Amino acid sequence: MSESADIALIVIDVQKAFDAWEAAGRRRNNPEALRSIAALLSAFRAEGRPIFHVRHQGTAEDSFFLPGTTGYEVKDEARERDDEPVIVKRVNSSFIGTDLEARLRSGGIGTLIICGATTNHCVETTARMAGNLGFETYLVRDATWAYDRxxxxxxxxxxxxxxxxxxxxxxGEFARIVRSGTVVDDLLKR
Structure with a gap:
């Protein structure tokens, strides 16, 4: 990890829409992911490190992620604080159509810790793009989840x-895969 660059937590799409998916019978892995996300949020807050929350805004009429619906709301475990920015995206990448990259660069942030939902969609797309944009990128394996496909x-x-x-x-190519304990015990303390 670069000592000159700050480190930020990126929390992607931890929204109540996924509760509806699961109530409809969609099966996921990693049932402890929300606990790991909450632990990361607590650790970053305790260290005074930057946190960026990303929310998906659905555009289709039948989207579970439409603003003004319960699905658009953030799960309680990942609730934002007033001083933590919320980035709203409409596609898989947290960088496309948002000012996330500009905010990170203006804040001198070179290292990203990524968590949230879902591993193979918005988390993966954001991690790939972060790596391609030159950020030192870590994806927290126990703080994200996927669904049967x-x-x-x-x-x-x-x-x-x-x-x-x-x-x-x-x-290796886009990110380093780590566990939340590694972030809290090692990366965040550097």
Whole structure:
């Protein structure tokens, strides 16, 4: 980790829309992810480090993420504080159509710790782009989750496998994959 650059936590799409998905029968992995996200938020707040919350704003009429609906709201475990910026995006990447990159650069932030939902969509897309933009990027494996997916051939891919493959695809080239304990005990204390 670069000693000259600050470190920030990016919390992606931890919204109540996922409660509706799960109530409808969608199965996810990593049931402890919210606890890990809450621990990261607590640690970053205790250290006075920057936190950026990202919310997905749906655009389709049937989106679970439409503003003004329960699904758009943030889960209690990841609730923002008044002094923590909220970035609203409409696509998978937290950088496209937002001022996130400008905020990070103007704040002298060179290292990003990424967590949230879902591993293989907005978290992955944001991590890939962060790596490509030159940020030192860490993805917290126990602070994100995926859902079972049916592939184009009708094959069921379990959430655990989707999550693991996403982490494998990102490791080394776009991000370093870490656990929340490593962030709190090592990276955040440097």
């Amino acid at each position: 049916v592939g184009p051939d009708g094959d069921l891919h379990l959430a655990e496998d989707v999550h693991a493959m996403t982490l494998a695809n990102l490791e």
